[in-house]
Amino acid sequence: MAEVSTSETPQLLRAAKSTVSAQPLIEVCELTKEFSRPDVRPGRFIGTRSLFTRARKITRAVDRVSFQIDAGELVGFLGPNGAGKSTTIKMLTGILVPTSGIVTVAGRTPWRDRRGNARTIGAVFGQRSQLWYDLPLRNSFEIIRDLYAMRPEIYRRRLGEFSELLDLDDFIDTPVRSLSLGQRMRGDLVAAMLYAPPILYLDEPTVGLDVVAKGKIREFVAEINADQGTTIVLTTHDMDDVERLCRRVVIIDHGRLLYEGELETLKAQYVTHREVVVHCTDVDATTITSPHAEVISADTVKARLRFALTATAAPKVIHDLTSRYPITDLSVLEPDLEDVIRHLYTERSRST
Ligand SMILES: Nc1ncnc2c1ncn2[C@@H]1O[C@H](COP(=O)(O)OP(=O)(O)OP(=O)(O)O)[C@@H](O)[C@H]1O
Ligand SMILES: [Mg+2]
Structure with missing residues (x-):
């Protein structure tokens, strides 16, 4: 100093x-x-x-x-x-x-x-x-x-x-x-x-x-x-x-x-997919499907779905799910920064 x-x-x-x-x-x-x-x-x-x-x-x-x-x-x-x-x-x-x-x-x-x-x-x-x-x-x-x-x-x-x-x-x-x-x-x-x-x-x-x-x-x-x-x-x-x-x-x-x-x-450059998690009490969540998103995991009360940002947007998926199922809670997950950075490191190290 x-x-x-x-x-x-x-x-x-x-x-x-x-x-x-x-x-x-x-x-x-x-x-x-x-x-x-x-x-x-x-x-x-x-x-x-x-x-x-x-x-x-x-x-x-x-x-x-x-x-x-x-x-x-x-x-x-x-x-x-x-x-x-x-x-x-x-x-x-x-x-x-x-x-x-x-x-x-x-x-x-x-x-x-x-x-x-x-x-x-x-x-x-x-x-x-x-x-x-x-x-x-x-x-x-x-x-x-x-x-x-x-x-x-x-x-x-x-x-x-x-x-x-x-x-x-x-x-x-x-x-x-x-x-x-x-x-x-x-x-x-x-x-x-x-x-x-x-x-x-x-x-x-x-x-x-x-x-x-x-x-x-x-x-x-x-x-x-x-x-x-x-x-x-x-x-x-x-x-x-x-x-x-x-x-x-x-x-x-x-x-x-x-x-x-x-x-x-x-994030916009590297995040290609987003995920939504839906909760419901009056229906078995394992029966949930969507034409806009793919189910990645589900149990009786909760399902997790994934969609490609190039194919659809979050509001469309949300609208589809909420109009067809008695959903009590829904969240769109933020992209994981760790994944984005890892993606960047591996992509650049392959190109050099
Ligand atoms: N005084 C030094 N003499 C020789 N090599 C050094 C010296 N200081 C750093 N290095 C080397 O330079 C490279 C960069 O080190 P640096 O400490 O800047 O990395 P860093 O990004 O801060 O890593 P970390 O996240 O682990 O703190 C490493 O390969 C390290 O071994
Ligand atoms: Mg350091």
């Missing part, structure tokens, strides 16, 4: 101005990151050979990825394990230097101006805390207050708001090392947002959390995006996080961009 110096004020103003200009707040163009490590092959003299030959193995973790994020967006950054998500986030935060390509965040190149960039961003890495391990949470927040030269009344107000949103009171005086994972994650989120950065990177903020803690974190994320206009890039494997929070997604696999766009457009 960077100290504040008065010389950074013009940069901060520039960052704030860029949020209202037509320029995207985050712009990534042909971004590439290669890692190189000694190529150790099994053998008797592994150490000696790699030492003398200096053979290196290159991993291209991010491969010519381009995307843009506008101020105020909450974008899901998705991809399977090892896709290159954390590596990209680290380049956006300035922790890693790209091998090639351009990354611009609020008008800056993060790795060239880490200090300036640090004032503009907050980051939470779910796998690793950025808090002071031996100090109570409150002291960690006070260090951040001093590092970022926050005015006391602003600090108190923001901490008060966040404490209420995330129920910090029960554990704010507990050393970080004694916190549960969910409590620690809430502490990390507050630490990242205390100094009101306009951009927040969240790398798996809900990993390993129970449903209640996940819910709290989601509420917080939605609130700071809606109320404070914070631009958020959210990396997660939890499709519920994505469904609840993100309108737009960037998806990568094997370091390459697979999709950038609206979640609904992605």
Whole structure:
């Protein structure tokens, strides 16, 4: 985390101005990151050979990825394990230097101006805390207050708001090392947002959390995006996080961009069928049929039917069923995002 110096004020103003200009707040163009490590092959003299030959193995973790994020967006950054998500986030935060390509965040190149960039961003890495391990949470927040030269009344107000949103009171005086994972994650989120950065990177903020803690974190994320206009890039494997929070997604696999766009457009592209579930009490549901849909399962009280979106539409199926059977309840199931994403991964990996 960077100290504040008065010389950074013009940069901060520039960052704030860029949020209202037509320029995207985050712009990534042909971004590439290669890692190189000694190529150790099994053998008797592994150490000696790699030492003398200096053979290196290159991993291209991010491969010519381009995307843009506008101020105020909450974008899901998705991809399977090892896709290159954390590596990209680290380049956006300035922790890693790209091998090639351009990354611009609020008008800056993060790795060239880490200090300036640090004032503009907050980051939470779910796998690793950025808090002071031996100090109570409150002291960690006070260090951040001093590092970022926050005015006391602003600090108190923001901490008060966040404490209420995330129920910090029960554990704010507990050393970080004694916190549960969910409590620690809430502490990390507050630490990242205390100094009101306009951009927040969240790398798996809900990993390993129970449903209640996940819910709290989601509420917080939605609130700071809606109320404070914070631009958020959210990396997660939890499709519920994505469904609840993100309108737009960037998806990568094997370091390459697979999709950038609206979640609904992605679904429309890959969802070919929909399902309806009907309940009835006065008729045996196993007798239900429809010319517009295929029955996939049924028992005496409930039937599940599936129809192709190219052949018919939900209202037609519903009308047919409700006009012919004494139906007590009917629901059209939302397409499963997990299925959509799986479909996308397998289709693209076959085509490359
Ligand atoms: N410091 C490093 N040195 C060498 N290889 C690395 C390094 N960091 C990441 N990699 C490799 O780069 C690739 C992308 O890793 P990355 O951590 O960005 O994936 P990810 O999408 O965040 O995956 P996950 O969902 O598992 O967190 C992987 O093959 C990984 O092994
Ligand atoms: Mg990762």
